[in-house]
Amino acid sequence: MNGEINRVVHGFAAQQGLHATDVQALAAILDAEEPLTPGRLRAHLGLTSGAVTACLDRLERAGHIRRSRDTVDRRVVHLHYVHDARRTARAFFRPLATAASEARSQFTDDQLAVVVRFLATLNDELAVVREAAPESTPPHTRLTGA
Structure with a gap:
């Protein structure tokens, strides 16, 4: 699943002349509550x-994206997803949402509850593995605890 999603992400990155990391940044900017x-x-x-x-x-x-300065503290820069770019990304990734919906429709609510519980548990276990492996943590976050 991760491989297929990554291939779609790389396709979007290539189409837009971006790096895969740029798409990760776009997703973070889009998903941020503020x-x-x-x-x-x-x-x-x-x-x-x-x-x-x-x-x-x-x-x-x-x-x-566009950058804007905070109105109170001009040193602070905020990152915003540009509206037209958001529309482009949604159009490109809409088939992923459709595929997820189609897959979900093939399972009962009880079956989906088990899948969600499994994935949440797996995610928690993977976080433990990641946190226990100091070489996987970027040096700047290890030193600052960020």
Whole structure:
């Protein structure tokens, strides 16, 4: 499943002239409940500040995001998904949502509850594995605890 989703993501990235990491950044910006800052995006993606800046520059040049300064603290930058770019992404990824809906329709609610419980448990176990492997944690987050 991850392989197929990754292939779709790479297809979108290639179509838009972006890197796969750029698409991860777009997803984080789109999913955020409030505008992300470059620092929070850096921590989320586990990238260096320079890598995040390069990623945001590519996304801005491609017309996917815009940056704005906070009205209270002008040093703070907020990241916003551009409306037309959001429409483009939704159109590209709509078949994924349709496929998920089609797959879901083939199971009862009780069966889906078991699947959801399994996936949540697996996700929790994978987080334990990740947290126990210090080499998998980016150095800058290990030092700061971010």
